[in-house]
Amino acid sequence: MDETIKSRFLAVYEKAKVKIGDEIKTWNKAFQFSIDGDEFYVEFKDGELVISEGKHSRPTATLIMSKEVLEQLLEGKLDAMTAFLRGKMKITGNVLDTAMLRKMLEAVRA
Numbered sequence: 001m002d003e004t005i006k007s008r009f010l011a012v013y014e015k016a017k018v019k020i021g022d023e024i025k026t027w028n029k030a031f032q033f034s035i036d037g038d039e040f041y042v043e044f045k046d047g048e049l050v051i052s053e054g055k056h057s058r059p060t061a062t063l064i065m066s067k068e069v070l071e072q073l074l075e076g077k078l079d080a081m082t083a084f085l086r087g088k089m090k091i092t093g094n095v096l097d098t099a100m101l102r103k104m105l106e107a108v109r110a
Contacts, residue, residue: 001040001053002067008074009042013049016107027100032059032093035067044100061093063101076108 017024025047032041032055041056042049065073069088072078080102083089091098 001038001051005035005067005070005074006051008071009051010049012074012104012108016104017047019107020103024104029060029097029100030056030058031098031101032056032062033070034062034064035070038067042101059093060097061091061095063089063091063098065089073105074108076105079109080105 024044027044028046030041030043032039039055040051040053041059042051043056065083065088069078069083073080073083073089078088080089080098084091
């Protein structure tokens with residue numbers, strides 16, 4: 001896994017914790033990412049974000065996209081809904097629960 005991506009995810013999460021508040025502590029879900037064939041997952045658990053390489057045994061949803069799209073999302077240059085609607089990102093599993101990720105990403109856009 002690209003360390004730059006990991007550090008950006010963690011930075012976005014820290015900003016989101018400030019903007020979202022205590023609600024983020026209730027998020028207990030895992031999201032699988034497939035980025036140009038690289039597999040990793042992010043897991044919200046007890047108010048923390050854990051990023052691990054490989055495949056999660058039971059992800060809430062799987063998000064498939066290019067590294068370029070993920071970087072744009074993490075930098076706040078691309079809205080997650082726009083990426084999904086334009087076919088730049090595919091989601092399988094519980095699409096509705098990915099609203100958590102969108103809310104976290106919007107913290108860097110605001």
